[in-house]
Amino acid sequence: MTDSLFSPLTLRGTQIPNRVMVSPMCQYSSPDGVATDWHRVHLGSRAVGGAGVVMTEATAVSPEGRISPDDLGIWTQEQADALAPIASFISSQGSHPAIQLAHAGRKASTHRPWDGGGPVSPEERGWEVYGPTDAPWPREESYPKTHALDTDDLEVVVNQFADAARRAHLAGFEIAEVHAAHGYLLHEFLSPVTNTRDDEYGGSFENRTRLVREVTAAVRAVWPDDKPVFVRISATDWLPDRESWDLEQSVRLAPLLREAGADLIDVSTGGIHPDQQITNTGAGYQVQFAESIREETKMPVGAVGKITEAEQADQLIRNDRADLAIVGREHLRDPYFTLHAAEKLGVDVDWPVQYRRA
Secondary structure, three states: OOOOOOEEEEOOOOOOOOEEEEOOOOOOOOOOOOOOHHHHHHHHHHHHOOOOEEEEEEEEHHHHHOOOOOEEEEOHHHHHHHHHHHHHHHHHHOOEEEEEEOOOHHOOOOOOHHHHOOOOHHHHOOOEEEEEEOOOOOOOOOOOEEEEHHHHHHHHHHHHHHHHHHHHOOOOOOOEEEEEOOOOHHHHHHOOOHHHHHHOOOOOOHHHHHHHHHHHHHHHHHOOOHHHHEEEEOOOOOOOOOOOOOOOHHHHHHHHHHHHOOOEEEOOOOOOOOOOOOOOOOOOOOOHHHHHHHHHHHHEEEEEEOOOOOOHHHHHHHHHOOOOOEOHHHHOOOHHHHHHHHHHOOOOOOOHHHHOOO
């Protein structure tokens, strides 16, 4: 039978009931990194809405790994305890709770978008930011100089990801995703745009990919064998006129991540530099990258990027372009996207009993 949007996907010992995943989307609403009722309702309603996987926003593995002072975190037990009932509720609705583990690197310590963005000073709850070198994010002159991480620091970062994954498992999450995209720390090490180091973590492809491979292996080591690990990457920097990260290197990376313990590559793009040149932003504009990685490596992939219609999501599964349709902004507009997609596609799925009379 041809796989469709409503066929299950099995990864390790985990069977996901359909191919719809709620993309990680920052809410910037966590005092001291602690999840609130907002997160319980936000994530819980998407599980009620039928998505097979409901993933948290980028969840910082350390205080300095947050994008903003209001980001979700899991570097303390208090934070994990606040996430546990959310994971439990998602599971009770037949969805799989997933968590994206993240470190923002040199793009950390910024204001929330609705507060204007830009760097947060130490006087405003900001902090020193970290990266592969001391070069700051180049959008504004006011961005602070970055603290270059040495090899001892990187060992700490790897352990922070592992500790966060351990807490996430005990909190009830069933899928862990390593965030290595969008110009954040792990992507900063992958891309020659930001990684100009001359040690074992810089220079060659092998060296630039070392940190993300180590982090993935560390997360896999503490994650249950029957539960999957995802890695989100930016498949291209969209910087064709300079040496940068591109699709060819992403294809080379995917099997290495599989060896490190990854079960699916969540394929996004961009974010490493404000000069990026995105040539097309139409419907499904990033699917081509997921499709290429899947075709070249035979590794399961998730596709993301302006997936807004039921038929569009179904076709990318049916046409073997991706294994998961990762839907972001459409889930903000419609928490019940998956249930509405089933109706449009003529698929009989169970609605919550509380809503059936509608």
